Amino acid sequence: MSKIEEVKAKVEIGKTKLVPALVQEALDEGSTPAMILQAMVDSMGVVGDKFSKGEIFVPEMLIAAKAMAKGVDVLRPLLAGDSETSLGTCIIGTVAGDLHDIGKNLVAMMIESAGFTMVDLGVDVPAEKFVEAIKENERVTLVACSGLLTTTMPALKEAVQTIKAAYPDQKVIVGGAPVTPEYAAEIGADGFAPDAGSAAVKAKEIISV
Amino acid sequence: MIKRVEFSKAELEPTGEYPSLFPGVPATPIYNTPITPKENYKALYKGEKPLWLPNYYDLTTLCPACYPDAIARGFIVSAESGDYMDDSQKGGKDCFGVEWVYEPSAMGSMVIPGKPTLRNISEWRDKITLPDVDSWDWAQSAERNKDYAYNSPNLVQAWIFTGFFERLISLLDFENAAITMIDEEVEDEVHDFFTECVKIYKKMIKHYQVDFNADVIYFHDDWGTSRNSFFSLEACRNLIVPHLKDVVDYAHELGLFVELHSCGKSGKLVPAMIEAGVDAWTPQEINDFDRLYKQFGGRIMLGAYHQVPMDVDEAAAIETGREFVKKYVGAIPEKQVFSGDYAIHIKTREALYEESRKYLSE
Numbered sequence: 001m002s003k004i005e006e007v008k009a010k011v012e013i014g015k016t017k018l019v020p021a022l023v024q025e026a027l028d029e030g031s032t033p034a035m036i037l038q039a040m041v042d043s044m045g046v047v048g049d050k051f052s053k054g055e056i057f058v059p060e061m062l063i064a065a066k067a068m069a070k071g072v073d074v075l076r077p078l079l080a081g082d083s084e085t086s087l088g089t090c091i092i093g094t095v096a097g098d099l100h101d102i103g104k105n106l107v108a109m110m111i112e113s114a115g116f117t118m119v120d121l122g123v124d125v126p127a128e129k130f131v132e133a134i135k136e137n138e139r140v141t142l143v144a145c146s147g148l149l150t151t152t153m154p155a156l157k158e159a160v161q162t163i164k165a166a167y168p169d170q171k172v173i174v175g176g177a178p179v180t181p182e183y184a185a186e187i188g189a190d191g192f193a194p195d196a197g198s199a200a201v202k203a204k205e206i207i208s209v
Numbered sequence: 210m211i212k213r214v215e216f217s218k219a220e221l222e223p224t225g226e227y228p229s230l231f232p233g234v235p236a237t238p239i240y241n242t243p244i245t246p247k248e249n250y251k252a253l254y255k256g257e258k259p260l261w262l263p264n265y266y267d268l269t270t271l272c273p274a275c276y277p278d279a280i281a282r283g284f285i286v287s288a289e290s291g292d293y294m295d296d297s298q299k300g301g302k303d304c305f306g307v308e309w310v311y312e313p314s315a316m317g318s319m320v321i322p323g324k325p326t327l328r329n330i331s332e333w334r335d336k337i338t339l340p341d342v343d344s345w346d347w348a349q350s351a352e353r354n355k356d357y358a359y360n361s362p363n364l365v366q367a368w369i370f371t372g373f374f375e376r377l378i379s380l381l382d383f384e385n386a387a388i389t390m391i392d393e394e395v396e397d398e399v400h401d402f403f404t405e406c407v408k409i410y411k412k413m414i415k416h417y418q419v420d421f422n423a424d425v426i427y428f429h430d431d432w433g434t435s436r437n438s439f440f441s442l443e444a445c446r447n448l449i450v451p452h453l454k455d456v457v458d459y460a461h462e463l464g465l466f467v468e469l470h471s472c473g474k475s476g477k478l479v480p481a482m483i484e485a486g487v488d489a490w491t492p493q494e495i496n497d498f499d500r501l502y503k504q505f506g507g508r509i510m511l512g513a514y515h516q517v518p519m520d521v522d523e524a525a526a527i528e529t530g531r532e533f534v535k536k537y538v539g540a541i542p543e544k545q546v547f548s549g550d551y552a553i554h555i556k557t558r559e560a561l562y563e564e565s566r567k568y569l570s571e
Contacts, residue, residue, distance in 0.1 A: 057440045059441075099310070
């Protein structure tokens with residue numbers, strides 16, 4: 001097994017301690033940083049798919065994402081300024097009035113693992129703050145808004161509509177327990193994902209990668 | 210064994226009224242039952258044939274104000290509830306000193322994420338002061354709840370909030386708690402921490418038994434999302450089952466039963482519940498109840514929902530009760546089932562009672 005294949009395999013099973021050294025060995029073996037990054041993104045695609053199918057659970061998904069993050073730390077100095085390896089910036093946050101962050105954090109990890117640069121605004125984020133974040137960050141290709149409570153669904157709508165009013169072409173994805181594809185379409189979002197695994201797939205799909 | 214008593218219509222003549230428990234759910238009559246709901250419910254728990262199929266109104270939920278987690282989590286259900294009607298009184302520090310914020314729209318509390326008490330479970334010895342259960346004002350709560358709980362004719366179900374996984378979440382935030390469930394490096398620390406938690410739970414169980422005459426410990430530990438369990442059966446068996454079994458065994462030694470409150474689609478973890486000796490579980494509606502009943506019925510008592518809207522017409526409400534009885538009562542006591550609905554149409558409840566009384570008196 002080549003080192004890059006080993007990286008792929010170890011990310012998938014979340015070997016956080018082994019991945020950094022393996023990434024270095026893969027570099028030493030001649031793989032480019034972009035190739036290694038893509039291998040890890042592919043691994044996380046497999047992880048996301050298994051999670052969506054219920055074959056693995058939240059801890060396994062989280063630990064795989066952590067393992068990839070450790071690998072990315074090794075690559076980061078070599079990837080700096082290489083915009084080709086990034087799918088752009090994704091702004092993420094839980095909408096105003098909602099303090100839930102579990103689902104949002106899982107989605108952030110998976111979208112980051114798919115190749116986006118994440119800007120996490122946290123919880124209880126007013127609609128205007130999403131707009132400010134789009135203004136303040138470079139190459140924002142996606143905004144992801146989360147809402148867990150039925151009572152904060154209007155805030156989800158307000159967030160999407162405020163973003164779209166300021167940036168009509170900005171792609172926005174929404175999710176959270178009470179959100180349905182129909183509701184996402186009704187409030188003008190470009191996409192909906194039922195779980196963290198499929199959120200990463202949907203994110204790439206929305207920005208047409 | 211309960212002596213069989215033939216059903217009489219006079220049993221439906223109210224001797225009093227249970228107050229409305231939830232908005233939109235009307236008050237409901239107290240029936241003139243031949244034995245107390247407590248005796249009847251306990252028979253089902255023991256694997257004996259009850260006189261009727263127990264439902265939510267046969268229970269007295271107990272979550273007293275002396276228990277810091279009850280206030281922190283905004284769920285004081287006892288004779289002291291009236292002291293906590295104002296939402297601003299809910300929330301605050303739990304028994305481990307973790308701050309919870311009450312969210313009225315969700316009718317529950319959460320720990321503000323992002324500032325966990327522990328970064329790693331291995332820090333627990335240095336950063337946590339374990340609660341001194343005996344120092345809580347059990348005596349005052351017991352005094353206030355003498356009629357509500359101690360002398361209740363109902364099955365007294367005493368709550369233990371913040372079970373093993375929920376405790377990890379409250380201390381570590383969700384992501385770290387989840388990873389902790391499979392992190393081999395901290396496995397021993399988790400076992401040591403859970404061993405201390407067991408000591409706390411046992412002291413609570415003893416107080417619930419002595420001070421409140423409780424019958425069932427309602428052990429609160431959410432294990433699932435709307436789509437799957439949070440963690441695998443293997444992880445649950447490894448970290449939680451040995452400690453949960455310790456809690457359950459202790460409750461059994463004292464003559465109490467244990468129902469696990471575990472929200473989410475957690476069907477994959479039922480074998481873990483059974484291995485821990487848990488007596489009962491009410492799966493949320495998102496679970497495939499029929500499959501769980503077929504697979505695990507007889508090995509764990511299951512609470513089933515009939516899911517009829519409160520505004521349904523009388524005929525449909527009655528039919529729902531009859532259908533429920535027809536579906537489950539024939540297999541009792543071999544496969545124990547009770548009605549798990551919190552909100553029951555009065556006519557559904559009446560049909561549940563009457564039909565199951567007739568069937569089970571034979």
